[in-house]
Amino acid sequence: MDFGDTPEEAAFRAEARAWLEANAPAKGSPEAFNEMFSPGMDADRERKLADRARAWQARLADDGWACLHWPPEYGGRGASTMESIIFEQEQGSYGVAMSIFMAALDMAAPTLMAWGTYEQKDRFLDPIRRGEMVFAQLFSEPNAGSDLAGLQTRAVRDGDEFVVNGQKVWNSYAHLADWGILLARTDADVPKHQGLTYFFVRMDTEGLDPRPLRQMTGGAEFNETFLDDVRIPAENAIGGINNGWSVAQTTLNSERAAVGAQASQVDVATLVELARRKGRTGDLGVRQSLAQAWIRSEVLRYLGMRVYTALSQGTEIGPEASITKILTGDHIRDTSETAMGLLGPNGMLNEDRWVWQMVGHFAHKIGGGTPEIQRNVIGERILGLPREPRADKGVPFRDLRA
Numbered sequence: 001m002d003f004g005d006t007p008e009e010a011a012f013r014a015e016a017r018a019w020l021e022a023n024a025p026a027k028g029s030p031e032a033f034n035e036m037f038s039p040g041m042d043a044d045r046e047r048k049l050a051d052r053a054r055a056w057q058a059r060l061a062d063d064g065w066a067c068l069h070w071p072p073e074y075g076g077r078g079a080s081t082m083e084s085i086i087f088e089q090e091q092g093s094y095g096v097a098m099s100i101f102m103a104a105l106d107m108a109a110p111t112l113m114a115w116g117t118y119e120q121k122d123r124f125l126d127p128i129r130r131g132e133m134v135f136a137q138l139f140s141e142p143n144a145g146s147d148l149a150g151l152q153t154r155a156v157r158d159g160d161e162f163v164v165n166g167q168k169v170w171n172s173y174a175h176l177a178d179w180g181i182l183l184a185r186t187d188a189d190v191p192k193h194q195g196l197t198y199f200f201v202r203m204d205t206e207g208l209d210p211r212p213l214r215q216m217t218g219g220a221e222f223n224e225t226f227l228d229d230v231r232i233p234a235e236n237a238i239g240g241i242n243n244g245w246s247v248a249q250t251t252l253n254s255e256r257a258a259v260g261a262q263a264s265q266v267d268v269a270t271l272v273e274l275a276r277r278k279g280r281t282g283d284l285g286v287r288q289s290l291a292q293a294w295i296r297s298e299v300l301r302y303l304g305m306r307v308y309t310a311l312s313q314g315t316e317i318g319p320e321a322s323i324t325k326i327l328t329g330d331h332i333r334d335t336s337e338t339a340m341g342l343l344g345p346n347g348m349l350n351e352d353r354w355v356w357q358m359v360g361h362f363a364h365k366i367g368g369g370t371p372e373i374q375r376n377v378i379g380e381r382i383l384g385l386p387r388e389p390r391a392d393k394g395v396p397f398r399d400l401r402a
Contacts, residue, residue, distance in 0.1 A: 005086075012083050016065070016090045023059060024094035025052075032095025043175075050134070050176050053100050057131025067105065067129045074113065074121070075129045081305045100173050103135035104128045108181055108200070110254040115198075115239035115247050124200070136177035136203065136210070137255070138168040138225055139248070145170075146373050148183070149192045149245060150400075153227065155184035155199070157234070162186070162199070164230040170367070174210035174223035177203045181251060182232070187242050188398040195397055196244035198251075200236045207231075216359055253321045255368040268293045271339055274354075278342050289338040296331040300324065319381040322374035329365035336361055 005013060025031035033052040060066035061075070069084045070076025077083075098105075109128050112121055127133045144151040153166025164184050174180065180201045187195030203210065207228040212220040239247035272281075272290055280286045303324045336358035340347040347355060365371060379385040392400055 005082075009082050009086060013086045013090065016087045019063065019065065020090055020094060023063070024056075024091065024096060027093075027095040029095055034095045034097045047176065050100055050173075053097065054131040054134070056096055057098075057101060057129075061130040066131075067109075070109075070129070071113075074109075074125050085301075085305065100134055100176065101131065103137045103172065103177070103181060104133055104179075107137060107251045107255050108133075108135045108179070111181075111198075111238060111247060111250045114250045119235075120238065133179050134173065134177045135179045135181055136171045136174035136223070136225075137251070138171055138174070138180040138182040138201070139251075140170045141167060142169055146370055148248070149196065151183060151185060151196070153182075153184045154188075155186045155197060155232070157186070158231075160234050161231045162197075162234060162237075164199075164201075164227045164232060166227050168225040168227070169213075169223075171210060171223040171225050172221055172367075174203065174225050175212050177210075179203060180208075180225070183244050183248055185397065186244075189396050190242070191394055192392060192397045192400065193245045195242055196248070197241050198238045198244035198247040199232050200238060201230065201232050205230050205232070215363075219356075219360075222363075252369065253319065268297050268335070271335060271342075274339060274342050278344075280342055286338070286342070289334075289341075293331070293335045293338060296327065296334070300327055300331060303327070319377050322369070322377040325368055326371050326374045326378075329361065329371065332357060332361045332364050 027034055031052065033049040057066060067076040068079035068087055072078050105128065109125060112124055139148060141151050141153060153164060155162040155164045180203050182199040182201045183196055184199065185195055186197040207230040210223040210225040213222045213224055214220045215222060271293055275281050275286055275290060306320065336354055339354035340358050343354060349355065376388060380387050
């Protein structure tokens with residue numbers, strides 16, 4: 001079996017490479033933005049790099065390279081799985097980082113395609129594709145993480161608006177975002193999964209206050225967000241009132257797949273080069289760890305193809321995204337541990353990319369749902385195992401102990 005490019009794929013790769021050579025900033029150049037959120041970065045520089053990312057997304061859109069896998073009716077090319085992967089492979093060689101658009105491109109957009117009205121799609125999809133709308137996910141709360149349906153942020157109807165009060169946490173890039181994906185409780189008289197509504201909310205709305213949280217990596221891309229009498233137009237509800245849990249499942253599955261795709265940031269070739277530099281390639285233990293890292297990266301690459309296939313065919317990403325999510329967290333952790341062993345005492349210094357990755361791997365494992373939650377999803381939705389017993393099943397939310 002030949003896993004190399006077909007003649008058509010090779011031609012596409014050559015086209016993509018030529019365009020990127022003519023347009024993309026090189027790593028380390030003044031125009032690069034691949035180190036957007038390194039430790040200790042000041043807010044002004046962070047915003048400048050975010051502006052470069054927006055400009056780059058707009059250039060991709062202008063020249064037909066943005067959202068390749070999107071259907072043509074939404075501005076994409078309807079590109080094949082391999083074409084999307086090839087472009088990401090080639091783009092990864094340049095000084096660009098697209099993580100600031102993850103919530104917009106990999107969460108908001110797939111959810112809109114599945115649940116949005118024609119008016120909502122027309123309003124949001126093209127600006128998202130062009131990098132004009134950066135989104136943040138406002139789901140988790142201090143007392144509602146893994147048990148997301150237990151969230152207590154309330155949205156009360158007031159004419160053509162909803163008035164929202166509550167607190168969210170672990171909101172990536174909320175301090176830089178234009179819009180938020182908000183899950184709030186609109187009915188406390190029904191069981192907790194049935195009384196939620198999914199909103200888009202402008203992040204500059206009066207009463208909405210994102211506050212960056214300094215992490216152990218030294219960066220501060222996470223936020224806690226407070227909502228104090230925030231007014232959201234009813235037309236910004238996606239998928240209908242009190243149907244938010246079903247809508248959120250589309251977002252969560254897409255998020256798990258996107259977090260899984262971040263395994264591509266783990267450069268096994270760079271790990272091998274580090275082993276060579278340290279003179280450790282003859283060490284049998286090191287060689288075994290390098291082989292395992294390569295195997296993990298290949299498994300994840302092919303799992304990623306399944307995700308792109310679903311997107312390119314216009315179908316929803318299913319619970320198999322949970323498999324990718326679990327393996328990604330393990331891959332980042334284990335590969336980083338190998339690198340730390342090679343670095344030796346230098347691994348105690350927060351001055352190396354591998355050190356940041358090792359310290360930050362907890363975010364990859366927890367973000368998008370903990371491994372325990374993912375295993376429940378796999379057991380129940382793929383393997384058909386009995387569901388976990390629930391004492392709150394069928395109980396109105398207002399009768400539950402907070």
